[in-house]
């Protein structure tokens with residue numbers, strides 16, 4: 467059902483764009499950002515299509531019945547859903563540079579940390595701050611819950627402390643090399659940072675690690691993102707924050 471052809475009505479675009487890789491995303495979605503960083507680290511061009519997920523468009527549900535972004539249409543017109551499945555696919559299809567890790571332990575450690583940030587950090591911080599302040603108004607027609615915001619702002623300190631602990635022992639989060647663990651953590655943190663809720667100055671080691679990522683060319687497109695009606699923190703795009 468989800469093979470080539472069905473997505474063509476969704477992307478109401480010309481022949482030239484159909485030949486391009488397309489990513490359906492939301493600018494402040496950490497899972498979409500992880501895929502954008504992965505594509506950019508692998509130097510793969512992509513056409514970004516913002517999706518208004520709360521509208522639950524029929525054409526979009528045909529492509530991903532879960533109704534979630536990110537969704538990647540690759541050059542072979544294959545439809546890929548779910549950030550981790552997309553990133554593992556990209557890492558196998560375009561092996562250089564490897565972002566999962568070259569040996570068995572490395573891959574297990576990368577996947578452990580991806581799960582840490584996509585599950586624990588997302589539940590304790592991203593959802594309680596970013597969802598509350600951005601998507602909630604579209605999904606629930608209501609504003610942020612101040613208890614949730616308070617809980618998110620308290621929880622982020624534990625996670626920044628954990629990042630600092632890892633970086634004290636390793637060059638990157640999962641080991642010697644940059645990996646999907648770093649891109650996942652940075653994708654979540656960048657959404658919170660957009661809103662100005664990361665207390666970087668209390669965690670200099672975590673800040674140094676994030677600063678190394680923020681300076682990479684792969685980060686550039688994230689730093690120019692905008693969300694209508696949501697103001698961006700003044701230091702967000704500053705490389706010397």
Ligand SMILES: N[C@@H](CCC(=O)N[C@@H](CS)C(=O)NCC(=O)O)C(=O)O
Pocket residue numbers: 492494495496497498519532533534535536547548549550
């Ligand atoms: N496990 C999925 C999670 C994706 C996800 O939750 N995306 C959110 C936006 S950040 C979404 O599309 N939500 C729409 C909905 O739940 O209806 C992944 O890694 O891609």
